[in-house]
Amino acid sequence: MNIIAQQIAEFLKNYAPFNQLTSEQLAEVASNVRVVSLEKKQTLFKINDTLHDSFYVVASGVVNISVIADAEESIISKLHEGTIFGLRPFFAKNNYKMTAKAREESLVYAIPIAVFKPLLANNSEVLNFLLENFASNLPDDRSSQGNLVSDGLFYTEKQSEAQFFQTLAYNTTPLLATSDNTAQEVAQLMAESLKNNVIIFERNGPIGIVTHADLASKIATGRFPINTPVSNIMSSPVVTVLENVSLAEAQLLMLKNNVTHLCVTIDGTDKSTIKGVISEHDLIAAQASNPGVLIKEIKRSLSSKELKEIRTRLTNLIQSSIQKNIPLTHITNIASEINFAILKRAVELSILDLGSPPARFAWLSIGSQGRKEQLLLTDQDSILVFEDVAQDKYIEVKDYFLKLGKKTTATLEKIGYELCPYGHMGSNMMWCKSLTDWIKQYNNWMNATRENTDNLSSIFFDYELVTGEQKIETAINNIVFENASNNTLFFDFLGNDALRNNAPLSFFKKFLVEEEGIHKDKFDIKTKALMPLIDSARLFTLSYEIKGINNTYTRFKQLAIADPKHAEIYLSCAEAYLFLTKIRTLEGLKNENSGQYINLEELSKIDREKLKNALIPMKELEELIKDKFQLTQFS
Amino acid sequence: MLDWLKNINKEHPEFWKEYIAKFSKKTNRYVILSTEATGNSTEKDVITYMSAFAVENDAVMIKDSFETILLQYRFLHDNHLSNEYIIESRILKLSEPEALKTFVEYLGNGIIVGHEIASDMEMINATLERLDCGKLRNDALDIDIMHRKLHELPEDKEFSLEELTEYYKIPSTEGDSTTEKAYKIALLFLKLKFKLGLK
Numbered sequence: 132m133n134i135i136a137q138q139i140a141e142f143l144k145n146y147a148p149f150n151q152l153t154s155e156q157l158a159e160v161a162s163n164v165r166v167v168s169l170e171k172k173q174t175l176f177k178i179n180d181t182l183h184d185s186f187y188v189v190a191s192g193v194v195n196i197s198v199i200a201d202a203e204e205s206i207i208s209k210l211h212e213g214t215i216f217g218l219r220p221f222f223a224k225n226n227y228k229m230t231a232k233a234r235e236e237s238l239v240y241a242i243p244i245a246v247f248k249p250l251l252a253n254n255s256e257v258l259n260f261l262l263e264n265f266a267s268n269l270p271d272d273r274s275s276q277g278n279l280v281s282d283g284l285f286y287t288e289k290q291s292e293a294q295f296f297q298t299l300a301y302n303t304t305p306l307l308a309t310s311d312n313t314a315q316e317v318a319q320l321m322a323e324s325l326k327n328n329v330i331i332f333e334r335n336g337p338i339g340i341v342t343h344a345d346l347a348s349k350i351a352t353g354r355f356p357i358n359t360p361v362s363n364i365m366s367s368p369v370v371t372v373l374e375n376v377s378l379a380e381a382q383l384l385m386l387k388n389n390v391t392h393l394c395v396t397i398d399g400t401d402k403s404t405i406k407g408v409i410s411e412h413d414l415i416a417a418q419a420s421n422p423g424v425l426i427k428e429i430k431r432s433l434s435s436k437e438l439k440e441i442r443t444r445l446t447n448l449i450q451s452s453i454q455k456n457i458p459l460t461h462i463t464n465i466a467s468e469i470n471f472a473i474l475k476r477a478v479e480l481s482i483l484d485l486g487s488p489p490a491r492f493a494w495l496s497i498g499s500q501g502r503k504e505q506l507l508l509t510d511q512d513s514i515l516v517f518e519d520v521a522q523d524k525y526i527e528v529k530d531y532f533l534k535l536g537k538k539t540t541a542t543l544e545k546i547g548y549e550l551c552p553y554g555h556m557g558s559n560m561m562w563c564k565s566l567t568d569w570i571k572q573y574n575n576w577m578n579a580t581r582e583n584t585d586n587l588s589s590i591f592f593d594y595e596l597v598t599g600e601q602k603i604e605t606a607i608n609n610i611v612f613e614n615a616s617n618n619t620l621f622f623d624f625l626g627n628d629a630l631r632n633n634a635p636l637s638f639f640k641k642f643l644v645e646e647e648g649i650h651k652d653k654f655d656i657k658t659k660a661l662m663p664l665i666d667s668a669r670l671f672t673l674s675y676e677i678k679g680i681n682n683t684y685t686r687f688k689q690l691a692i693a694d695p696k697h698a699e700i701y702l703s704c705a706e707a708y709l710f711l712t713k714i715r716t717l718e719g720l721k722n723e724n725s726g727q728y729i730n731l732e733e734l735s736k737i738d739r740e741k742l743k744n745a746l747i748p749m750k751e752l753e754e755l756i757k758d759k760f761q762l763t764q765f766s
Numbered sequence: 767m768l769d770w771l772k773n774i775n776k777e778h779p780e781f782w783k784e785y786i787a788k789f790s791k792k793t794n795r796y797v798i799l800s801t802e803a804t805g806n807s808t809e810k811d812v813i814t815y816m817s818a819f820a821v822e823n824d825a826v827m828i829k830d831s832f833e834t835i836l837l838q839y840r841f842l843h844d845n846h847l848s849n850e851y852i853i854e855s856r857i858l859k860l861s862e863p864e865a866l867k868t869f870v871e872y873l874g875n876g877i878i879v880g881h882e883i884a885s886d887m888e889m890i891n892a893t894l895e896r897l898d899c900g901k902l903r904n905d906a907l908d909i910d911i912m913h914r915k916l917h918e919l920p921e922d923k924e925f926s927l928e929e930l931t932e933y934y935k936i937p938s939t940e941g942d943s944t945t946e947k948a949y950k951i952a953l954l955f956l957k958l959k960f961k962l963g964l965k
Contacts, residue, residue: 133833133857135819135949138940165825168956191937236935238953241825 136162139240142190146213148257156250165241166190169233175217177230182220185241189214192237197230209234218261220244221251222737300416301395303407305330310338310362314350317341317361328392328408331365336402337394339365344391366390373399374406381409422448422465429472433480435545438473442508442546445469449506450720459709459716460684467503473546474500474513475598481538488535489528492517493603494557498590502665502681506712507719507726511540511548512590515557516603519565529563536563555590566603570610577614577621589628592669593681608678615673619760622674626760629666630753635659635746642731642743653728656715660746664708667752671701674759683708700751707745714742781867782899788875789903796821796907797832797876798955800948801886804841808892812838812862816869817945819952820876824959826952832872833945835859863897866890870899878906879955881927881947909951912958930954 132140140161143149149157165185169175169192176183178198187194189210196208196216207229210216219227221244251258306329308317317329321343331339341361349355349364370388372381372395384393395407425441425448432438445466452462478494498512499505515536520528536558544550557563564572576591592611596604615621635654637643643659644652668686675693680686687705691698714734719726731739778786802815813836820830835857860868869890880886883906891901910925913933927947931938936953939946 133831134945136828162829164828167825168953170960
């Protein structure tokens with residue numbers, strides 16, 4: 132080892148993960164280093180470059196890591212001395228997902244993957260360090276780890292900006308013609324393919340565009356004969372843009388240049404290959420999946436068909452938001468607002484049909500909808516509470532509300548929310564009752580739990596008003612918390628309910644998968660992982676009398692405040708819940724189902740590890756429940 | 767010019783023939799060289815130290831390096847010098863013929879880069895002659911000249927390695943050994959190569 136290699140080893144020794152290596156391993160690494168000098172603004176690798184055979188450590192200077200959005204580089208991290216980056220070749224085969232560029236004159240050490248990989252095999256700590264950091268997407272993680280930059284693509288924006296900066300989908304197979312084609316030929320071409328524009332090109336560069344407007348104003352008016360060369364009538368030059376132009380930018384360009392179409396080329400100039408055409412219509416289509424617009428449209432829609440179409444767009448919005456790594460809490464908030472708007476509209480449509488209700492009422496969502504956690508199209512759960520009326524009117528009123536319930540659930544079914552298999556819906560005789568009956572029902576459930584476990588489901592304790600009287604919800608809220616305080620029997624029931632499912636991991640930390648049935652060898656993420664968390668969160672919030680918070684994630688967050696002694700457990704559960712939801716949602720979106728069963732084989736190794744880690748806090752939570760509620764009665 | 771005439775009857779050693787054969791191929795390997803000698807005279811003085819790093823694909827290959835101390839018994843003896851400090855060093859120690867042979871094998875057809883490389887080359891060539899070899903055939907680049915070219919400075923203006931490393935803000939190394947010099951020259955070369963747009 133020569134003196135330079137020694138000095139490199141000395142340098143590396145100060146930083147993770149190299150500090151975990153033995154001095155022989157370190158010497159091996161250091162003597163295989165390749166030193167790369169970067170001038171200011173020189174690029175080391177950029178997005179879509181094929182992977183290098185090495186990863187990098189900043190030796191001196193500063194390197195910027197950036198991603199492209201809105202046709203513009205946005206820097207997501209500045210790397211200083213000792214920071215590791217470019218880990219992608221370790222774990223992935225596809226091209227780089229980010230750009231590394233020197234911010235100032237810098238030196239980086241390139242460490243060949245081939246040299247480092249053998250060290251990983253017998254040093255699990257180093258492997259984990261790299262794995263975790265490659266997998267971590269969150270900026271928080273980066274700051275805590277200090278000197279390593281994730282290669283997964285993280286890019287978070289405030290939600291409103293994210294919509295503004297969303298990239299556009301546009302026509303990537305535009306009609307093309309040369310300048311010696313006649314106007315008639317071009318018009319024929321447009322008519323055949325039902326498009327309203329043709330790009331005129333010359334040696335691969337666009338020189339002009341002919342649209343309906345040009346044909347109308349120049350041919351139909353008789354200013355040019357029908358067989359005139361198209362170059363006489365085209366609008367020229369055509370406004371060109373880069374490939375990944377954003378909605379906002381496209382809009383501005385159209386306004387500025389007073390045009391209706393933009394031509395997309397490889398480098399954004401009119402001297403390069405044509406990639407597509409953006410029309411005004413593409414802009415409108417892009418805006419259509421903006422949450423604000425969706426809610427407005429829901430309010431205006433008149434049939435289940437329209438609502439169904441909007442729900443499909445919501446699914447797309449959720450999908451693209453997850454892909455953009457917008458925090459899941461934001462996505463859930465937006466999605467539940469839209470879901471609620473749809474539910475509300477469904478009730479309103481029934482009222483429009485049936486005439487105004489004979490008494491005040493409240494339509495409450497229960498279960499996942501009530502917790503505002505519904506991202507996928509899962510089944511609908513709801514109850515209907517109407518105010519007490521004179522006895523002679525009761526039958527008539529109940530009849531109306533049953534009809535309202537049936538109509539609404541039918542509408543919702545058409546939209547895509549399946550009926551609840553257990554009949555937990557406002558259309559069910561049992562769950563469409565007057566306020567007094569409901570109060571009796573809750574009293575019954577909570578005080579004589581043992582006899583009433585048959586039709587008691589914990590989902591009745593997650594409710595949220597969809598439409599109707601706020602006062603009714605408050606009344607139910609009061610009765611629940613009144614009954615809950617110091618009600619050992621009731622907490623016993625809930626506690627056992629929360630713990631009834633088998634643990635998700637075996638003693639040896641292996642996933643316990645389905646043993647038979649059509650979901651054999653898949654992991655039931657809903658019953659084994661999500662439900663216990665949801666149930667426990669509910670149990671604790673009831674026992675700490677935390678009112679008005681239904682969402683599992685926020686429940687855990689609140690619990691950490693209410694019970695600071697165990698804050699750590701609650702917080703790790705909150706994070707675990709988010710991650711599990713994300714996995715489930717992605718699975719659901721992929722297979723267009725509820726995502727209940729996860730095919731572990733299809734998960735990446737990193738996700739599998741993260742999933743396993745997310746299941747670990749559940750054990751502690753279980754102990755906490757057993758300890759706090761001293762479960763004996765039913766166990 | 768008349769070198770080939772002078773050498774025409776000499777039988778070159780085997781390693782030299784192999785070296786010559788390597789020039790049938792083109793190369794993109796640069797060998798950054800730094801040597802230490804007892805003085806400037808090609809006749810009286812000898813090389814005591816040789817260090818080199820290879821540069822390939824714009825990166826200094828730490829592995830692909832060369833470092834040796836030449837044990838000049840005769841010179842030391844003639845000048846009544848002690849070699850005990852040299853003996854203590856952990857660096858590879860070779861006799862002059864062995865060192866030159868290893869170096870020539872390491873060098874191959876790479877393009878030599880150095881600081882005031884002409885004098886290093888002269889010294890090496892003089893030593894090679896003593897071993898019945900010809901002169902080095904490699905192309906050579908001088909970072910001093912590259913620097914002057916970049917800034918269009920007059921030819922007679924010379925810059926020391928210290929001045930250049932300072933000017934280009936090359937991170938300093940701990941010591942001032944020949945190997946560290948070679949490393950600094952390598953980094954300077956990377957910068958100059960980029961700035962001059964050499965492929």
